[in-house]
Amino acid sequence: MEGMSCNNLWVSYGAFHALSDVSLSFRPGRITSIIGPNGAGKTTLVNALTGSVAPSRGDVKIGKRTVNRFGPAKRTKMGLGRSFQTINVFSEMSVRENLELAAQARAFRLQPFWRPAQGLRVLAELADKILEMVGLTAHADQTADALSHGDQRALELGLTLIGEPDIVLLDEPLAGVGHNGIDRMDALIRTVAEGRTVILVEHNMDVVMGLSDDIVVLAGGQVLATGTPDEIRANETVRAAYLGGE
Amino acid sequence: MSEKLSFNLTFIVAAVAFLALVPSLGAGERAIYFLSLTLIWGLFAAAFDLSFGVTGLLSFGHAALLGVGAYVFSILTADYGVPWGIGLVAGAATSGLLGLLYGLISMRVGGLFFALVSLAAAELIHILISSTLRDITGGHDGFPAVPRPMIGSSWDFYDNTTFYYLILAIVFVSVLLLAILRSSPFGRLCQGVRLNPVRMTHIGFRIARIRSLALLVSGVFSGISGGLLASLMMFISPETLSWTTSGDVLIMTLLGGAGTLIGPILGALVFETMRDVLSDLTVHWYGLLGLAFILCTIHLPEGLMSLRPGRLLGRLFASRRASKGELETILEGESKWRE
């Protein structure tokens, strides 16, 4: 199982540095959470890790391989999965079709063009597995944009997982999820984390403290602190800057 | 969402069966010619929709895909004595390559800018054919004496009715292939690229490749329509490569219903009918069409196919469920802030 790392990562837009000299190591098989105030550079970091944004300086590694010049498609093929902060599904398609489409990347080297996609067993099986995992089996034939927000979040996660990634980047998976949905999501993330490396960006402190093995605190594009949840909770700088008094 | 292949196939077979009987039902020469023309434009519109409705690539340069296929076919068969079928395939292949070139363009410019660059590219090709290469193409005057096929000694394809059957057969097979492609996993990839290219990239697909392939196939079938058109009219002119042709196929597709197989073909029928009927009434029928098109974008953006009873109901229910989702989002969002 591989982890990810970034070394001396800079992402700059002219004179503005979204990320300054960020060096982090996401250990394999662990859940690492990235927290920090809005504008801290969390999404930029996620984008740099997935390859949507090219670093101005420094590098990003998957395991031992430097992946700077690879875009998101290639990195996904290397085992990286990403979920999005704003729900990013295929809105006109049904839940099942969404998942089957995503499964095609895994299922075929050469995408078949001579027979209908509907009813292809290999795709249906992969989709059924994920439907079960995220709890959407009952909604399989509903159109994605007709789902409730919580269910859309589940689909969002499902699309990330169906490629069977080794490293999973979750960008605010709890955004907009109501109280009932949080426990469901928490359990889901724990299930996902088994045998995988998880990098989680979240604002919900209870969930973050409860789930994480490691925490990274980002502020103003720089790393403020890293450590276990207890260490971070005790860290004076972090408390002053971000957590507020307990 | 996805079109049912079974629905498309049923429609295609029924339509072809009916059309095959039309000459025996006493349709005159003019009607047969009209149907031949409509079939060809229908195929062209279906090819266009693969790029536009399925893959989300709005091209204003499809006239070149039609025209290049037409010219390559015409020059090979008329000037070099190449057999009709081979000429048609050659024309289709050339248009396919041009489509691939458009695909390369789409890697650099996205969205509506692609439409603009494809317009420029098509105009360039238009100029190349009408003046720069006029020695081979006949220039502004057009290219005459495009032959009909010579297949078997008992069939005279210079008889419009006989040729109509051949056109029907070729268009039938082509539309069939398009139907299968659209419903295939590859077709789903194209839909995915249209709906959410960012997500597609993060799933591991190379969207540039998918777009290029879609444009290649779109080009191939556009080239076939071009060759058929030239052979039908026994003449091809550079006018076919002008922006009005690109506009025409767009109007047909939108009017009929972009994103469906049958819509654009239906749109071609409506368009050709309007052209036939209205041009007798007024020389300004094209302006009226423009007006109709404007109204279509405002009031009927999904074209005539959206008036299908099943579709109407489906969309009604979908919008009700969607608003429930929104409300939930607002409520859930509120609780998040309270933490």
Added chain:
Amino acid sequence: MSTFVIGLSLAALLFILAAGLVLVFGLLGVINLAHGAFYMLGAYVGYQIAAWTGNFWLALALAPVFVAAVAWIAERLTLSKLYDREHYLQFLLTFGLILVINELVRLVWGVGYLRVDAPVLLQGSVDFGTFQVSVYRLFVAFAGLAAAGGLYLVLEKTLIGTVVRAASANSAMVSCLGVNVRRIRSSVFAIGGGLAGFAGVIAAPMVPLSLDMGLIVIIDCFLVIIIGGMGSIRGAVLGAILIGMTRAYGQNFIPQFIDPLTFGVLVAVLLVRPSGIFGRKERMA
């Protein structure tokens, strides 16, 4: 040298056109395909006014206003209904507008070529010894410069300009501040049309008036904007000069290959900087 001035006059024309397009795109987010049709309308209306009054300057003053009015009406009746829908529908609607405007022009003026003479003041050429320069083309070049300067002043230095820039950045916010965004939108579309019409009248003494004059120029205009970077006035200046000069010098030395050459410039720029020279550089995810 005279080629240089021809290039400048072409660049000026293209800039005035491109500025109108960029303005409309910047605020409304609409790529107005009918921009070339407005240009043509300006030329024909200018021709008509000059024919009736014998006064080119009157035509120069009034034709753009007429075209702006037409643009305003078109926006109110059609485009404004599509603002909360996908962009491609708005784009397609402007295509429909081309067909309607083309037909209206055909209805009134027919299909023949028309010519407009430059005003007496600007006819003839100036002798610089080794070369001659057409007075009218010099005038056009200066008009372009004036337009560029004027646009810069209005957008950067006046209240109206600030509001327009703000509205293009965040229209919802601006409407919360009590500004009538709908009216601004109609106005901007009208101004864009007016600029196109102005370019049309100015171009009239230089080019033959025909029903496809719009297409010929609009493609170059699109090339200018794509090369310069969509949304950038500075880019439009650079792009206009590049295309204008290519056309002028190309016409002189290799007339048969002008169009491939111009297109080649576009391809070259796109290969090096896909978002245009002044466009924002973003890696497409």
